[in-house]
Amino acid sequence: MVDYSNREELIAALTEDLTPVKRVKPRDGALLIAFAAVIASVASIAVYEWWSGLLTGQASGYFLITHGLLLVLGIASTAAVVSSVQPQVGARGSAPYWGAAMLAALPIGAVLSLLSGEGNHAHEGLNDPVAFMCTTASLSAALLVGIAGVLWLRRGAPVSIERSSWLLGLAAGSLGTLAYGITCPLDTFSHVGLWHVAPVAIATVVSRFVVPPLIRW
Amino acid sequence: MTATQNGDKAAGNVLLSEVGLWLERYFRRRVPPHSIDDLVQDVLIAFYTKRGTWDSTRPFLPWLAAIARYRWVDHLRKVYKHDSKELMEDDAAEDSAEEVVLARVSLDRLFGQLPDKQSKVIEMVKIDGLSIREAAEKTGQSESLVKVNIHRGLKKLASLVEKAD
Numbered sequence: 001m002v003d004y005s006n007r008e009e010l011i012a013a014l015t016e017d018l019t020p021v022k023r024v025k026p027r028d029g030a031l032l033i034a035f036a037a038v039i040a041s042v043a044s045i046a047v048y049e050w051w052s053g054l055l056t057g058q059a060s061g062y063f064l065i066t067h068g069l070l071l072v073l074g075i076a077s078t079a080a081v082v083s084s085v086q087p088q089v090g091a092r093g094s095a096p097y098w099g100a101a102m103l104a105a106l107p108i109g110a111v112l113s114l115l116s117g118e119g120n121h122a123h124e125g126l127n128d129p130v131a132f133m134c135t136t137a138s139l140s141a142a143l144l145v146g147i148a149g150v151l152w153l154r155r156g157a158p159v160s161i162e163r164s165s166w167l168l169g170l171a172a173g174s175l176g177t178l179a180y181g182i183t184c185p186l187d188t189f190s191h192v193g194l195w196h197v198a199p200v201a202i203a204t205v206v207s208r209f210v211v212p213p214l215i216r217w
Numbered sequence: 218m219t220a221t222q223n224g225d226k227a228a229g230n231v232l233l234s235e236v237g238l239w240l241e242r243y244f245r246r247r248v249p250p251h252s253i254d255d256l257v258q259d260v261l262i263a264f265y266t267k268r269g270t271w272d273s274t275r276p277f278l279p280w281l282a283a284i285a286r287y288r289w290v291d292h293l294r295k296v297y298k299h300d301s302k303e304l305m306e307d308d309a310a311e312d313s314a315e316e317v318v319l320a321r322v323s324l325d326r327l328f329g330q331l332p333d334k335q336s337k338v339i340e341m342v343k344i345d346g347l348s349i350r351e352a353a354e355k356t357g358q359s360e361s362l363v364k365v366n367i368h369r370g371l372k373k374l375a376s377l378v379e380k381a382d
Contacts, residue, residue, distance in 0.1 A: 010258050011233040014265045020224035021269040086270045087283030157267035159287035216291075217263070 029082030029152040033171060036148035037074070040141035040179035048137070048183035063187035066106055066196055070178040073099035073200070077170035081149060084164045085156020092163070096170055100204075103174070103197055110193025131195045134184060138199035142176025146207060153215040161212045169207025173200035218277050222268055236264055236281060243285050248292070260288045293375050327374050335370030338363045343371075 053059050077096040149168040158164040177199045184196070220228035240257045248256055263284055271280050328336040334356070341352040342363070353360045 007237050007254065007258055007261070010261060011230065011237065014233055014261065015226050015230040018221065018224055018226050018229040018265075021222050023222065023272075024270045086272055086275075087267075087280050087287065088275070089279045089283050089286070157263070157270045157284065157287075159283045217267070 024085055024156045026079075026082040026086065029085065029149075029156075030078055032148050032152050033078050033082065033145060033175070036145045037175040037179055040144045040176055041182060043144075044137065044141055044180045044183045048180070051183055051185045053185060053187070054182060058187075060187040060189075062189040063192050066192040067178055067181050069099070069103050069106070070174045070181065070196070070200070073103055074171055074174040074178060077167050077174065081164055081167040081171050082152060084158045084160065084167065085153060087157050087159045096167055100170055100200075103200065106193040107197045110190045113193075114190050128191055128195060130184075130186060131191075134180070134186075134191075134195045135199050135202070138173075138177040138180040138196070139203060140176075141179040142172040142199060142203045145175045145179075146172035146203065146211075150211060150214050153211075154217075157217060158215055161216055162208065164215060165208050165211035166204060168211055169204035170200065172207065173203030176203065218268075218271055219273050222271065222273075233261060233265070237261060239278075239281070240285055243282070244289070247289060252292070256288065256292060259292075260285050263288055290375070327377055330377055331370050331373060334358065335366045335373070338366045339370045339374075342367055 051059075054063075073096065076099045080093060080096050146168060149172055153164055153168065177196055181192075181196050184192075186192070218232060221232050237257055240260050241253060244253045244256050264281065267284065271277065328340070331339070337356060338352050338358065341347045341355065342349060347355070349360050349363050352358075353363045356363070358366065
């Protein structure tokens with residue numbers, strides 16, 4: 001940017017360059033993030049195959065509840081993050097945080113359930129052989145959603161960088177985990193309650209530290 | 218603003234001038250006088266580049282105020298980083314009188330939210346221009362504690378400003 005010696009010169013130069021501008025609409029951001037989530041789902045199905053049990057009634061209630069909560073959290077946090085590109089002052093909705101709190105009840109329940117089980121159930125639950133795969137695959141899908149979110153935030157003018165970063169982490173983590181989750185045939189409470197929620201927490205924390213420098217303007 | 222978004226140069230010129238005046242008033246009570254014009258120009262450029270983010274169904278001034286506040290906080294953040302580095306390098310005393318960073322930044326209200334030991338040393342070193350040693354002697358705190366309290370206090374001030382809507 002050229003350095004102007006006074007305000008009048010700057011205003012004259014900006015006026016001279018003034019052209020019609022495309023409005024930044026939250027709906028476009030929501031579509032972009034939804035599109036990224038769909039691509040992540042298709043990629044997960046291509047790599048891990050669709051789990052037919054989801055539609056044949058084989059999936060447990062825990063599986064459906066967990067992924068239903070992920071969907072709700074994904075929608076709530078996406079709505080909040082895409083709106084954050086329009087500067088505004090005043091009260092902000094807290095729906096994503098309540099959604100995250102509800103989701104957090106699952107791992108707590110899963111741990112309590114493992115601890116209250118007989119024998120070495122807790123040990124088995126934490127040593128889930130596919131935990132690593134579920135976590136990394138979910139995070140890979142979350143990365144795709146996160147990139148779409150960052151591109152959107154860079155188009156706009158987020159004025160609360162930390163909040164936008166937290167929200168993007170929640171959106172990417174929940175939608176990414178959901179995108180992978182539909183291919184995972186393991187539907188026990190301990191598995192989905194722990195390993196289909198952990199990626200959301202990881203993505204949120206990572207986003208808080210990685211995203212701010214990418215979206216600062 | 219709608220006309221400006223549509224590329225109307227005459228409307229844009231009037232709006233930019235009016236926005237400049239509004240920003241000048243906005244920053245008058247928030248930053249030292251010598252920084253006002255730089256910040257106004259900075260926000261005018263931000264206003265211009267981000268004009269597509271204004272939603273015509275919402276009022277204009279809160280949108281502008283949010284941008285102005287963001288650029289102000291960003292300014293504070295840069296100042297804070299610079300200031301913090303100086304403290305860590307142990308040469309704050311020499312530069313403090315010139316910097317007077319947050320001294321004129323509507324501190325009265327913000328100081329009320331800091332612990333006494335922090336606001337007191339910030340005031341002594343960053344506003345009155347005392348050295349770290351002098352502030353330590355006056356408050357009975359060790360020199361390291363004075364530095365830590367200034368560091369923490371400034372960090373908290375920046376965070377208070379950032380969180381306030």
